[in-house]
Amino acid sequence: MTEPVLSVRNLRVEFPTRRGTLVAVDDVSFDIMPGEVLGVVGESGAGKSLTGTAIIGLIEPPGRIGAGEIRLKGERIDHLPPERMRRIRGKRIGMVFQDPLTSLNPLYRIGDQLSETILTHTDVDAGEARRRAVALLAEVGIPAPQQRVDSYPHQFSGGMRQRVVLALALAAGPELVIADEPTTALDVSVQAQIIALLKRLCREHGAAVMLITHDMGVIAETADRVAVMYAGRIAEIGPVRDVVKAPLHPYTVGLMGSIPKPDADIDRLVQIPGTMPRLTAIPGGCPFHPRCPRAFAPCPTRRPELRLHGRAEVACWLFEPDMAEAAR
Amino acid sequence: MLAFVIRRLLQALLVMLVVALIAFTLFRFVGDPINQMVGIETSVEDRARLREVLGLNDPLPVQFGRFVWNALHFDFGISYQFKTPVIDLIGERFPATMELALVSALLSLMLGIPLGVYTALNRRSWLSQLLLALSLFGISLPVFLIGILLIFAFAVSLGVLPAFGRGEVVRLGFWTTGLLTASGLRAIILPAITLGLFQMALIMRLVRAEMLEVLRTDYIKFARARGLTDRAVNFGHALKNTLVPVVTIAGLQFGSIIAFAIITETVFQWPGMGLLFLKAVQNADIPVMSAYLLLVAAIFVAINLVVDLLYVAIDPRIRLETRSG
Amino acid sequence: MDAPSQPVKPDARSQGRLAAFLDNDIVYSFLRSKVTVVAAAVTLVIVLAAFLSPFIAPHDPFDLRQVSLLDSHMPPAWAAEGDRRFLLGTDDQGRDVFSTILYGARISLIVGVLAVAFAAALGIVLGLTAGYVGGAVDSLIMRAADVQLTFPAILIALLIDGTVRALFGEGRNEEMVFWVLVVSIGLSSWVAYARTVRGSTLVEKNKDYVLAARLIGLHPAVILFRHVLPNVIGPVLVIATINLGIAIILEATLSFLGVGLPPTQPSLGTMISIGNKFLFSGEWWIAIFPGITLAVLVLAVNLLGDWLRDALNPKLR
Numbered sequence: 011m012t013e014p015v016l017s018v019r020n021l022r023v024e025f026p027t028r029r030g031t032l033v034a035v036d037d038v039s040f041d042i043m044p045g046e047v048l049g050v051v052g053e054s055g056a057g058k059s060l061t062g063t064a065i066i067g068l069i070e071p072p073g074r075i076g077a078g079e080i081r082l083k084g085e086r087i088d089h090l091p092p093e094r095m096r097r098i099r100g101k102r103i104g105m106v107f108q109d110p111l112t113s114l115n116p117l118y119r120i121g122d123q124l125s126e127t128i129l130t131h132t133d134v135d136a137g138e139a140r141r142r143a144v145a146l147l148a149e150v151g152i153p154a155p156q157q158r159v160d161s162y163p164h165q166f167s168g169g170m171r172q173r174v175v176l177a178l179a180l181a182a183g184p185e186l187v188i189a190d191e192p193t194t195a196l197d198v199s200v201q202a203q204i205i206a207l208l209k210r211l212c213r214e215h216g217a218a219v220m221l222i223t224h225d226m227g228v229i230a231e232t233a234d235r236v237a238v239m240y241a242g243r244i245a246e247i248g249p250v251r252d253v254v255k256a257p258l259h260p261y262t263v264g265l266m267g268s269i270p271k272p273d274a275d276i277d278r279l280v281q282i283p284g285t286m287p288r289l290t291a292i293p294g295g296c297p298f299h300p301r302c303p304r305a306f307a308p309c310p311t312r313r314p315e316l317r318l319h320g321r322a323e324v325a326c327w328l329f330e331p332d333m334a335e336a337a338r
Numbered sequence: 339m340l341a342f343v344i345r346r347l348l349q350a351l352l353v354m355l356v357v358a359l360i361a362f363t364l365f366r367f368v369g370d371p372i373n374q375m376v377g378i379e380t381s382v383e384d385r386a387r388l389r390e391v392l393g394l395n396d397p398l399p400v401q402f403g404r405f406v407w408n409a410l411h412f413d414f415g416i417s418y419q420f421k422t423p424v425i426d427l428i429g430e431r432f433p434a435t436m437e438l439a440l441v442s443a444l445l446s447l448m449l450g451i452p453l454g455v456y457t458a459l460n461r462r463s464w465l466s467q468l469l470l471a472l473s474l475f476g477i478s479l480p481v482f483l484i485g486i487l488l489i490f491a492f493a494v495s496l497g498v499l500p501a502f503g504r505g506e507v508v509r510l511g512f513w514t515t516g517l518l519t520a521s522g523l524r525a526i527i528l529p530a531i532t533l534g535l536f537q538m539a540l541i542m543r544l545v546r547a548e549m550l551e552v553l554r555t556d557y558i559k560f561a562r563a564r565g566l567t568d569r570a571v572n573f574g575h576a577l578k579n580t581l582v583p584v585v586t587i588a589g590l591q592f593g594s595i596i597a598f599a600i601i602t603e604t605v606f607q608w609p610g611m612g613l614l615f616l617k618a619v620q621n622a623d624i625p626v627m628s629a630y631l632l633l634v635a636a637i638f639v640a641i642n643l644v645v646d647l648l649y650v651a652i653d654p655r656i657r658l659e660t661r662s663g
Numbered sequence: 664m665d666a667p668s669q670p671v672k673p674d675a676r677s678q679g680r681l682a683a684f685l686d687n688d689i690v691y692s693f694l695r696s697k698v699t700v701v702a703a704a705v706t707l708v709i710v711l712a713a714f715l716s717p718f719i720a721p722h723d724p725f726d727l728r729q730v731s732l733l734d735s736h737m738p739p740a741w742a743a744e745g746d747r748r749f750l751l752g753t754d755d756q757g758r759d760v761f762s763t764i765l766y767g768a769r770i771s772l773i774v775g776v777l778a779v780a781f782a783a784a785l786g787i788v789l790g791l792t793a794g795y796v797g798g799a800v801d802s803l804i805m806r807a808a809d810v811q812l813t814f815p816a817i818l819i820a821l822l823i824d825g826t827v828r829a830l831f832g833e834g835r836n837e838e839m840v841f842w843v844l845v846v847s848i849g850l851s852s853w854v855a856y857a858r859t860v861r862g863s864t865l866v867e868k869n870k871d872y873v874l875a876a877r878l879i880g881l882h883p884a885v886i887l888f889r890h891v892l893p894n895v896i897g898p899v900l901v902i903a904t905i906n907l908g909i910a911i912i913l914e915a916t917l918s919f920l921g922v923g924l925p926p927t928q929p930s931l932g933t934m935i936s937i938g939n940k941f942l943f944s945g946e947w948w949i950a951i952f953p954g955i956t957l958a959v960l961v962l963a964v965n966l967l968g969d970w971l972r973d974a975l976n977p978k979l980r
Contacts, residue, residue, distance in 0.1 A: 066563055100565025107563075112556035115575050116655055117582070126574070127564045162654045178564060353810050364822075368829045474969075478962040480912040480932075482919045483954050486939060490951070494942055501943075597815035604920055605939075616920055619825035627825050638813045 013084055014041035015186050015218045021078035023060050032289040034060050036242040047219040049233030051226055053286050057242040058222045062188040066105050067095040101131040104179035108191040110171035114163035120174050121159035124181055131182035146177040150207060169200035176208060180215060187212055188220045205232050226265060230254050238262050241287055241297035248322025258324040260302045304328060346646055350639045357635040361628040362405045368624055414629035419621050424629045428611055433513045434504060435610030439595045441526055442534035447588060450538040454545025459572055476539025481598050485532040485605035492528060500525050502607040533602045537595060541588055549580040582652055589645040593638040702966035709960050713772055716765035739948050752948040754937060760948060763934060764956050771930045774844055775911040779903055781849030786856025791887045794864025808854045816851035816913060823847035824922045837928055844923055848913050855902050863895040897975050904968030908961050915957055931957045
């Protein structure tokens with residue numbers, strides 16, 4: 011029985027404000043196995059990015075981890091002293107952000123930025139660091155890496171820049187890569203390339219991936235498992251094929267229905283009425299209940315927990331055996 | 339790149355031309371070159387002849403051209419007050435102002451930048467709050483008031499530093515310097531602090547604001563996500579990105595240092611160009627006013643040009659864009 | 664297991680109107696910052712005292728019948744040779760320093776406010792025009808702004824004053840000096856307003872509501888003032904408060920240098936320049952008290968401006 015690379019239990023990320031404490035990530039739990047790609051999907055504001063940021067320890071005050079545990083290969087990392095957490099960042103957990111243009115320091119050559127990362131985490135000399143930098147660039151598919159290693163970020167196109175960003179994130183050989191909307195800022199034609207590259211690199215380096223995105227199509231192509239988040243909680247989590255083909259949670263059903271399928275014979279896309287609630291006004295009970303077409307008695311007042319149903323876990327009263335009776 | 343430099347040079351020339359036009363208008367029309375040079379007894383015919391000789395009846399563009407030509411040869415006419423060539427007056431006082439300005443600028447940079455970095459990195463420390471409060475004083479107090487308070491404290495009450503003049507100066511060619519004598523060095527302390535305090539407070543606040551902005555950027559976030567040390571993130575990445583706009587603004591501020599020298603020189607009776615200019619304003623000595631305007635404009639324009647070119651040299655984005663563009 | 668819903672305070676609208684007002688973000692940040700409240704209070708006190716000066720000043724420093732050379736050079740009331748009639752001492756003419764400070768503060772404030780109003784009006788009009796009309800007009804205005812920006816305000820103000828002095832000689836009277844001061848300070852600071860307003864105008868110009876207004880045939884001036892201007896008020900206010908501090912300092916500096924308000928109608932700056940002459944002979948109060956007043960006034964105005972800038976900055980909210 012292999013140990014998960016990442017194990018998150020009951021994670022709670024909150025923001026104290028003068029109007030009270032806002033909870034942005036509420037009691038989230040999941041595991042990621044070595045080499046696995048876990049997709050985390052949901053609308054904007056669902057708390058997916060915050061979960062990733064919490065894992066790598068970059069939540070800015072006044073935000074904080076209010077409760078829960080995060081374990082990296084069994085070792086607790088959620089409340090480590092700053093210097094120890096710094097050593098984990100980059101070396102054991104890498105993170106990639108959405109906008110490759112703003113992710114790179116415009117005043118430094120990318121070769122220097124790569125070398126710096128390598129030198130921070132490994133005990134090699136400058137010459138070796140540079141060699142590795144060139145090798146990394148070649149690996150991510152930058153043509154003529156020997157020359158381009160001395161270029162500045164703005165001399166690359168968007169897709170190339172994201173490749174450089176991937177190279178930087180993988181430079182120190184992390185076990186887990188958190189990719190936060192890695193393709194959203196890119197042209198559609200380039201998105202598929204970057205996703206394929208990400209998957210290949212992580213497979214070759216033996217890294218697990220937490221792929222955060224709102225694009226269900228990307229998840230369907232790339233992920234092994236997927237977690238669907240809503241209002242800071244996980245609504246459903248399971249193998250990709252199951253969740254996509256046979257969604258359980260009414261929210262997931264709505265999400266799947268809203269994806270245009272060119273060959274499907276439908277007149278209108280499914281729309282989920284309403285919008286995700288703001289942090290200051292999260293409904294009681296199951297947060298999705300005001301928009302849910304199948305809400306019934308317990309939904310407004312009692313919050314459902316994740317429960318195994320087939321191969322997926324789902325947090326919905328419809329799948330509680332005793333409750334489901336009342337629904338009929 | 340070359341196109342950019344040429345464009346900037348042309349711009350600078352344009353500004354100088356506009357200023358020259360203003361200076362010329364001042365010189366020719368606000369002051370009366372004749373009435374200031376002759377006595378009341380001079381006859382009308384003599385005045386008319388003088389006008390002819392001095393070329394004051396020539397078409398205006400010709401007069402303007404002559405004015406500019408003279409200016410380029412450092413001939414700015416005769417002072418109404420002192421009856422001596424303006425260029426002599428200015429030349430004598432130029433080193434005093436320049437030394438004061440340079441020492442102040444250096445002081446403000448050497449203190450302002452480190453303090454700014456400190457207050458950005460240690461936002462909540464009591465020292466930062468204190469420094470910020472003091473910097474508010476620095477930019478709120480008028481320069482002359484700072485001077486007076488310093489004089490009151492150190493010259494009147496404590497009696498340790500002089501309140502007037504430049505001390506002993508040493509002549510090096512056409513330059514006179516007070517930095518090579520003990521009395522000269524003591525004399526420059528209070529004026530330099532007075533002149534530089536505002537700049538220092540400004541630079542400190544600017545560095546702080548810029549650095550806080552930079553620390554919020556994605557590339558800093560990404561740098562942290564890669565596990566770079568705090569030192570590398572704060573001083574390697576953030577500081578470099580902060581200094582680029584700061585250095586350019588600080589450079590541009592040098593121009594205002596020269597202008598504020600007028601006030602400082604008045605308070606400390608420092609024998610520089612600023613004091614000369616003020617006396618000229620008080621006595622409507624137009625030739626001196628217009629010469630000062632031209633000279634100071636030339637300095638400002640030159641500084642702006644240098645700063646712009648420097649910016650291009652430092653920021654690779656602009657450098658490479660202008661090369662290909 | 665039920666999770667309790669978020670422990671969040673009830674919406675402000677459900678409370679009384681006073682509570683809702685106090686809950687407003689801007690007011691909240693104001694009251695929260697003790698420094699700003701103090702600064703506002705101080706400013707208010709000084710402004711009120713200055714404007715009520717005819718009523719509350721113990722003496723009228725400009726009434727030549729009340730002023731006597733016999734009273735001159737007296738130290739503050741608590742000093743050995745002080746006189747209780749003159750709280751902060753007297754100057755070389757025998758005028759009560761305290762009263763003169765009140766009147767002086769009043770004049771400094773009036774000049775400052777008028778100069779800011781002038782600069783703002785000029786800058787707004789030029790900015791709106793440049794942004795809306797565009798083309799050559801825009802270029803011209805912006806070029807003028809660039810040229811002017813190369814020069815510090817003090818230089819421009821001095822030049823204007825020197826020119827007027829040369830043109831009118833000693834025929835200038837006090838009222839002319841006053842207005843020249845206002846105009847020269849105002850002229851040296853219009854650029855910031857113009858640039859900001861121009862920027863906002865450029866943004867608003869292309870919005871649908873402006874296009875709609877043009878289609879209906881509304882006169883451009885109406886469109887600009889009634890629709891574009893309100894969107895720009897925020898940044899203009901911030902610039903104005905910073906500008907006020909600068910204007911007050913400029914006026915004080917010009918007066919100190921002897922090219923501002925004369926000793927017959929002194930502002931704080933004039934008083935300091937008078938007092939400067941007597942520093943070495945030990946009569947420090949003539950310069951120091953006006954100096955402190957000036958410093959406190961400008962500091963308070965700057966603090967208010969700082970707070971206003973932070974409060975109106977959407978990024979920091």
